[in-house]
Amino acid sequence: MTSRLLAILAVKKAGTYLRQQFKQDARVFALKSAHEIVTQADKGAEKIILALLKKHSTNARILSEESGLYDYNSNWLWVVDPLDGTTNFRVHNPLFSISLALYHIDKPMLGVVYAPYLDELFVAEKGKGATLNGKRIHVSKTSELKKSFLTYCYGTHPKHMRMAVELYRYFKMKSVDMRQMGSAAVELAWVATGRTESIVIPGTHPWDAAAGVLLVTEAGGKTTDFSGKPWRFVDKKTRKIRMNADLLATNGKIHQKILQHLK
Template identity: 50%
Template structure:
């Protein structure tokens, strides 16, 4: 019986990966087509914009999920939460890095996560321009284009490559400026890439060492949280507690630097 269960679980995981990858690539092709044409946008808030591409990508992804899993709950950045009650919840950002996209910067992504009883069990970050697909299943490790990845081994915080995001609210912008000054004056490098999905994926792949944000949304980071953890990293909130999908602040690292950077946040 256990062997049969393991086989069933493996088949389910492969099927889920195939579905998420297929949906991500379809949306990615549509975003690439729109990226190469004239891009128009409108402001949602002082620090946040939305484009037709967000809505087109979202419609494509959500229609595929609803068709395949009609009984599942869905939370998406533009559409919000549907009114279906389920233990399964899809968390979708159809275009993460809208500002980058709108100004011709290729660092934008598609983020899709699946949770079961509030635990993330699958996550994907797709970067269309770079043709990179990061994926993780809980307990199965993380991959980039099918190859296993692992976080960096950087142990010296002041030599670390740090990225950050501030979210759309003015209070978070002011908070990040406090940290940014200290980081630029005393550390190797700190910069904002403009896509939380990419910033999380880069930690998982060992390209960067720390990502933090005082204000974010679950659709920005849920997929990346699982990918980082499965690649050997650590993700918490600013209280150094395990990150949950209801948390607004987030700290993701290669694990080795986690407590060091947590102390930096606490004392800044």
């Protein structure tokens, strides 16, 4: 089984499970931190995905949001977010997703984002473009900030939240709109498909963005940190995982207009 087929199988199986759980009462949850929650659905979807990865991709490392890092001796790394948008999910908001990516050392090779309730499957492979439900997608051609639809998200540290609020205040009046949708993976996929022009994320977690950054770049967009350097969360030499790396993803045409305010 190819990595692409394995990834699609994993997110589809987990998606079926999440659709079933979505109809149930998902309000029973635990706090992972002051601003992060986890439900039984997170754990259940992760179990499905990890079982498939460990069975069919035995030599790869695995980084998963709920279980952490399975650090095998390999240059290949799967990055898993079994339920991105847990808060949306638990209040029966259908805007949630599953994110699964495959990296070779520090380079994204495969990215899959699946929104189960919307039945939208976004797939990107390095050098092969990006698709939505099998149809090729591209970022928007909008080049003016005032005509752009922007989104934002943020990490769990208070400083990331404060920065996000400041960015919202600044860009809200300079664009068509700026909104937070509640699922970074979906918001990255929306940049890739041209529904929005940008997402800004102070302090993103690797599992939230690992798949989405490849979707954006393969659809013709651009991803960097807030200094303008390529977004990375794996150290090429040590293979250590970097947490809370700031991310700007855009259609490329408005990238500098936003970046100049972030530097």
